Amino acid sequence: MGKKNAGWDSRKGGEESKTDRDSETKSGSFMHRTQRPTLETSESSKDSTLQTKEISPEADAVAAADGLKTSSRRDVPEDDEDGHLNYHAGLLMKQRYQVVSTLGAGAFGKVVECIDRQTDERVAVKIGKKLESFCEVARSEISVLEEMNSLDDDNRFACVRMLDWFQHEGHVCIVLELLGRSTFDFLPFSVQQIRLVAFQVFRAVSFLHRNKVTHTDLKPENILFVRSDCDPDRNHQTKSPSSWSVKVVDFGSATFDHQHHQSLVSTRHYRAPEVILGLGWDQSCDVWSLGCVLMEYYLGRTLFPSHDSREHLAMMEKVLGPVPPGLLKRARNQHLVKNWDGPSSSDKLIRSHCQPLKTYMRTSGEDERQLFELLAVMLEYDVSRRITLEEALWHRFFNPLRNKRSSANS
Template sequence: MGKKDSEYGSWRDGDDPKLVSDRKTESFSEHSPCSSPEAYELPEEKSSLQLQSAFPGDNVDDGGEKTNLKEKSREDDGEGHLNYHMGLVMKDRYEVVLTLGGGAFAEVVECIDRETKERVAVKIVRNKECFREVGRSEVAVLEEINSLDDDVTFACVRMLDWFEHEGHVCIVLELLGLSTFEFLRQNHFLPFNVEQIRHMAFQIFRAVCFLHRNKLTHTDLKPENILFVCSDYDLQYNENRECKEKTLRSLDLKVVDFGTATFDHQKHESLVSTRHYRAPEVILGLGWNQSCDVWSLGCVLMEFYLGCTVFPTHDSKEHLAMMEIILGPIPPHLLKKTRKQHYVHNGHLNWDKSSTSDDYIRKHLKPLKNYMHDQSEEDFFDLLGSMLEYDVYRRITLEEALWHPFFNPLRMQKQRS
């Protein structure tokens, strides 16, 4: 029997058990409303030498589990989080039954909708004006998505309702399963196979391409913000009857967390995206557009393929050095344009190749094509190379990516059916 979705946490807005250090300092979506984003660039964060638990098999924090509110009730921490308890009814309709997750921006709880008898997720935004502003922005984006996709064609989470409760913006969303990251974690960081990635990527690309066509950039795409619709699974055992791995029964997905989604006409903050999925143009301060989502998704697909993050660092210069190991030198014309000239020396990345940090990343990273297991995966790695292109003018768009040969098997399958 597969596990029911409600047995584990699905909605994570904060801690990242992939790394020892707290990723809250890296998620722009959790800080930008109240602070200048540049403040989170300095001082530089820990290097990969201090983040060696980023690789599969290491001990990680078990932060994804739901909390049974019969055993533990939340107390107001004085930071604007709602003091809720099991059985609390909001809007005379939504009864709190479980905690799904929480972070710097919001708490997410599972509720029973007393009108429909359905279970829903309610995102309770912190009761501070800077966070309420982000909550209202997310509501506006979700209303636009609902309006533009009224027949639910694209894999974006649906907002069912929203309201205010004691000063908190509360967003009612369809209840989904585990995030792709949480499933990886619970499955011992065993990677997805290329066929699974093909099906998952096609849905994600269509959803984000839909956003881009409607002049919207997500800006925070990562495995935590891509959730399975249902994460029931079957268990596979080895010859000793020990659990070998979990196999999902369905690969249907949805993109969530539109708190920092930005329309083309809106102000573009200088710092966006969670560190490991942040595009080079953002790090270099060159400005960004919708193609930053494409870079993030390239990193996400690599994480699905490897089972671990491809850029395990919290240091901007080291991040760029890691890119050079995997993707080759950063083009000089980009380094010439950056306002962060402390990253540049004689037209090249200002990086000490005799450092212990350089030794570490050269030991753990390699050129992109060297990750390929066999020639049957050539189309996948060609697509990855097109997405992880330094120059935004050469980076593939998602519209183009959907027609890449990597997805030909899906098109042929659809034609046969």
């Protein structure tokens, strides 16, 4: 997972905080999962994850050499009032993972950087809250990551790798590869940079879709750079990661096709119209979310900075044109469309933040035209007409990268 402040910060500029936005979809939303692992399904975890053991003198000596304080079960404080594990630098979990620092926090729990004492490598450990609904989310994430990692043995697709999982003091903990900062921290991007990131993310999420999984919570904070040390040739005002390799993270909301589909998914700003209208959803909701993500990369701000569903629909109409009447007629959430007359001309927020999609183009260059051509078919109201990610990967916007891959393989 990401390094400090990578993908766990609150939003700036009056938008919803990450914690606020996550709580919309994650708190208590996964009680109807039909499949989830139990805490006995991982052979690597059976022997030592169901109880917290005393820290050995050897571990104390190792930690002392690193300048870290260790603790045993008897001096670990109680959880805080929100259900987070109280911990400190030097805490040893599973007699293996020693806490170094906090990477971030969210509605689900906290992420800490640890030293893996078996391999001497740095890892990220996602520590869920000790509440049953959050344990359900963690078990679901483990199930998805086990499946995806096993199907991608050679790490060809840009999904975060799960290395281990265990239970500590009643908290489900997921050990993940340590990644860099989130793409949100480096906004905005050039069109060429958008192409590099989008191609990797589209391949990763298309891989999920082929294996009957929908991510449901795609946003810049959940796309992390593999490394995010800044290019030394750039100053602070134009900071840029030294490598543009990225990975998709946070599979706590991911849903298999056969599982129960919650009616409300995705963080608000990236929520597809079919979700808002209560029409049901499928993998195409990820395509809509990624369309919003790409526009955020381009603009440096969210495309739809809405505060409620009715305002959100009004913003969509300002940017994309009228919602098809057939969708409004079939909407289960009729309170949103009753007496619907579209965006109000007096709505200052909509007028100041939203404009027709193509008017956002800064230049008339071919690359830019291709990007907005792709965005238009990703941000299509009707899911039957919305492009799939498999199709999107063959869009001409990605021709330079496909040609480069073909040359490298020839």
